[in-house]
Amino acid sequence: MQKTTISFKDQVLEGIPHILPQPKPFNSSINHAPKRKSILTEEEEKLALRNALRYFDKKHHKDLLPEFKNELNTYGRIYMYRLRPDYKIYARPIAEYPAKSKQAAAIMLMIQNNLDHAVAQHPHELITYGGNGAVFSNWAQYRLTMKYLAEMNDKQTLVMYSGHPMGLFPSHEEAPRVVVTNGMMIPNYSKPDDWEKFNALGVTQYGQMTAGSYMYIGPQGIVHGTTITVLNGFRKIGKEPKGNLFVTSGLGGMSGAQPKAGNIAGCITVCAEVNPKITQVRLDQGWIDEKITDLNELVARVKQAKAEKETISIAYLGNIVDVWEKFDEANLYIDLGSDQTSLHNPWAGGYYPVDQSFEESNDMMTNQPELFKEKVQETLRRHAKAINKHTAKGTYFFDYGNAFLLEASRAGADVMSKNPTIGREFKFPSYVQDIMGPMCFDYGFGPFRWVCASGKPEDLLKTDKIACVVLEEIMKHSPEEIQQQMMDNIQWIKGAQENKLVVGSQARILYADAEGRMKIADAFNKAIAKNEISEVILGRDHHDVSGTDSPYRETSNIYDGSRFTSDMAIHNVIGDSFRGATWVSIHNGGGVGWGEVINGGFGMVLDGSKEASKRLKQMLFWDVNNGISRRSWARNEGAIFAIKRAMETEPNLKVTLPNVVDDNLFR
Numbered sequence: 086m087q088k089t090t091i092s093f094k095d096q097v098l099e100g101i102p103h104i105l106p107q108p109k110p111f112n113s114s115i116n117h118a119p120k121r122k123s124i125l126t127e128e129e130e131k132l133a134l135r136n137a138l139r140y141f142d143k144k145h146h147k148d149l150l151p152e153f154k155n156e157l158n159t160y161g162r163i164y165m166y167r168l169r170p171d172y173k174i175y176a177r178p179i180a181e182y183p184a185k186s187k188q189a190a191a192i193m194l195m196i197q198n199n200l201d202h203a204v205a206q207h208p209h210e211l212i213t214y215g216g217n218g219a220v221f222s223n224w225a226q227y228r229l230t231m232k233y234l235a236e237m238n239d240k241q242t243l244v245m246y247s248g249h250p251m252g253l254f255p256s257h258e259e260a261p262r263v264v265v266t267n268g269m270m271i272p273n274y275s276k277p278d279d280w281e282k283f284n285a286l287g288v289t290q291y292g293q294m295t296a297g298s299y300m301y302i303g304p305q306g307i308v309h310g311t312t313i314t315v316l317n318g319f320r321k322i323g324k325e326p327k328g329n330l331f332v333t334s335g336l337g338g339m340s341g342a343q344p345k346a347g348n349i350a351g352c353i354t355v356c357a358e359v360n361p362k363i364t365q366v367r368l369d370q371g372w373i374d375e376k377i378t379d380l381n382e383l384v385a386r387v388k389q390a391k392a393e394k395e396t397i398s399i400a401y402l403g404n405i406v407d408v409w410e411k412f413d414e415a416n417l418y419i420d421l422g423s424d425q426t427s428l429h430n431p432w433a434g435g436y437y438p439v440d441q442s443f444e445e446s447n448d449m450m451t452n453q454p455e456l457f458k459e460k461v462q463e464t465l466r467r468h469a470k471a472i473n474k475h476t477a478k479g480t481y482f483f484d485y486g487n488a489f490l491l492e493a494s495r496a497g498a499d500v501m502s503k504n505p506t507i508g509r510e511f512k513f514p515s516y517v518q519d520i521m522g523p524m525c526f527d528y529g530f531g532p533f534r535w536v537c538a539s540g541k542p543e544d545l546l547k548t549d550k551i552a553c554v555v556l557e558e559i560m561k562h563s564p565e566e567i568q569q570q571m572m573d574n575i576q577w578i579k580g581a582q583e584n585k586l587v588v589g590s591q592a593r594i595l596y597a598d599a600e601g602r603m604k605i606a607d608a609f610n611k612a613i614a615k616n617e618i619s620e621v622i623l624g625r626d627h628h629d630v631s632g633t634d635s636p637y638r639e640t641s642n643i644y645d646g647s648r649f650t651s652d653m654a655i656h657n658v659i660g661d662s663f664r665g666a667t668w669v670s671i672h673n674g675g676g677v678g679w680g681e682v683i684n685g686g687f688g689m690v691l692d693g694s695k696e697a698s699k700r701l702k703q704m705l706f707w708d709v710n711n712g713i714s715r716r717s718w719a720r721n722e723g724a725i726f727a728i729k730r731a732m733e734t735e736p737n738l739k740v741t742l743p744n745v746v747d748d749n750l751f752r
């Protein structure tokens with residue numbers, strides 16, 4: 086039996102142990118991934134088992150075969166639970182990682198943060214968020230990767246194929262330490278069932294966005310973006326958030342940020358969630374104020390909140406469709422409406438049918454998948470019908486990037502526009518079309534983030550202050566067009582400590598444009614050089630200006646027909662990799678579903694050196710302006726303005742500008 090007393094460092098260096106650890110009992114007190122669909126033929130099952138066993142010395146195959154077969158039959162995947170390490174997984178201070186390369190140690194820290202029980206949605210299945218957003222497909226991959234990172238030097242690059250560490254390859258100091266791809270498929274093999282099959286075979290995985298790229302920072306990452314969306318949503322309808330109602334659903338990895346953001350914006354938020362465990366976690370965390378399980382009680386409570394103009398977030402434990410229908414019946418006016426169930430993953434637990442219990446749904450999902458699919462589609466039609474009743478009364482409803490409109494349309498729900506134009510096929514806008522795209526992305530504002538590698542809250546506080554000073558300085562000369570964004574971001578960073586948003590690593594999210602990102606990063610690097618703070622790891626969500634090509638989300642406000650291309654995201658990751666990123670990643674899938682999006686991101690370690698200063702400037706400038714140039718070429722006004730400004734500041738930037746055709750020529 087393996088000794089459990091060996092240190093964390095030694096366990097990491099051990100990789101896959103020669104003497105296998107004992108099988109681990111299934112821990113039902115934590116949140117587990119639902120059983121995945123059984124999709125493999127008998128022959129394919131053997132292939133999946135062969136694939137899993139190739140991580141182990143031949144002498145273990147006989148013992149492991151029945152165990153892995155059982156996992157495959159019981160859970161639909163081979164997670165290799167027995168290999169789960171005995172040490173606690175969380176973002177340790179960087180100095181605690183066994184490593185020859187500081188950059189590699191930073192990546193280990195970020196990987197562990199993504200798998201921290203306080204952060205990850207299904208930690209034992211290595212899923213960080215979104216129901217299927219995997220860091221790895223099994224624990225052997227985790228162990229091998231950590232060992233490679235511990236052993237590698239700054240003249241090597243670790244190559245990650247969808248969770249599988251292919252190995253260390255010679256490179257050079259300026260190269261990324263890790264290059265990650267997730268779910269990259271030959272396009273014809275990129276349908277949801279292809280994911281089920283090839284993931285079950287153990288040859289690919291769904292990396293979501295920041296899950297498989299080690300850049301998830303808990304729901305804080307989305308609280309800021311959601312706050313901006315809710316604030317601007319209310320601005321769009323010309324109302325104050327105070328005393329007005331926002332109805333939505335989902336309290337999961339990302340969606341859980343909605344009530345918190347609603348509270349920061351100052352409105353009344355009602356958020357439905359079917360999963361009792363998840364609802365309780367959010368209540369315990371203080372991310373929701375109250376939980377209600379009875380619809381009549383909910384109506385009464387919301388009426389009271391409206392009358393008293395309260396800022397409050399209420400979780401309704403139940404199906405969102407019931408809320409929309411009940412509020413219509415009770416004539417309760419909804420100002421803003423949206424949805425963040427996981428409709429990018431509709432058949433495997435992302436969206437629960439109405440009129441049946443959570444348990445019944447889970448059972449039906451695995452045992453009667455066809456019936457489950459019918460129920461989901463029936464619910465989507467009812468969902469849209471109820472929303473339509475509200476929008477007829479004046480509610481502003483937007484798609485929140487979860488493929489709601491796409492799946493509802495596929496289910497035959499009444500969501501199509503009567504007068505469609507290219508890019509405006511649905512009767513409701515996506516939040517990017519109306520809000521985030523024209524107000525933020527086109528100007529280069531996006532979810533910049535950083536993690537303090539020391540793990541010290543004092544470092545985070547110092548970085549918050551540095552970022553605030555930098556933004557206030559920039560704002561003095563900012564043009565009128567971006568004053569509102571600058572103001573919102575300064576307000577955010579000032580309130581960030583008070584809002585207690587840290588879950589897991591000492592991380593901060595802050596929307597910033599290219600100038601803001603570069604100047605903040607440079608100020609951090611200088612503070613590190615002066616020993617005022619320890620190393621900082623920079624990154625961003627893929628849901629950004631340049632990182633993601635997604636026709637129904639990030640690039641839904643591109644109207645020149647190019648929103649179904651993915652050149653931008655691919656260029657982004659290639660460009661980041663040779664301009665100094667510490668690691669880069671490119672994914673198929675994320676947010677809206679496999680085959681529906683290509684997205685990428687980066688991580689960059691700042692260590693106070695001159696090289697880091699050079700790297701951050703050249704890479705961050707490209708990382709934002711690539712997307713602005715594409716948005717500008719698509720004739721987006723804000724982006725044309727922003728790229729012209731960028732060309733004024735950087736003489737080496739020469740971007741092709743569009744000539745806008747006079748509409749009268751077509752009359």
Ligand SMILES: NC(=O)c1ccc[n+]([C@@H]2O[C@H](COP(=O)([O-])OP(=O)(O)OC[C@H]3O[C@@H](n4cnc5c(N)ncnc54)[C@H](O)[C@@H]3O)[C@@H](O)[C@H]2O)c1
Pocket residue numbers: 206214215216307310334335336337338339340341357358359360363403404405406425426427428429430434435436437438439485486487488628675676677
């Ligand atoms: N707009 C954005 O910026 C943005 C960002 C991230 C994620 N998303 C998208 O939002 C979705 C949610 O992301 P997540 O990480 O929270 O996923 P998640 O799976 O962790 O959470 C979704 C939650 O919805 C609940 N749910 C499903 N059907 C329901 C129903 N009918 N009624 C009530 N609750 C129901 C589930 O139980 C689950 O807890 C995803 O599709 C994701 O891609 C959007």
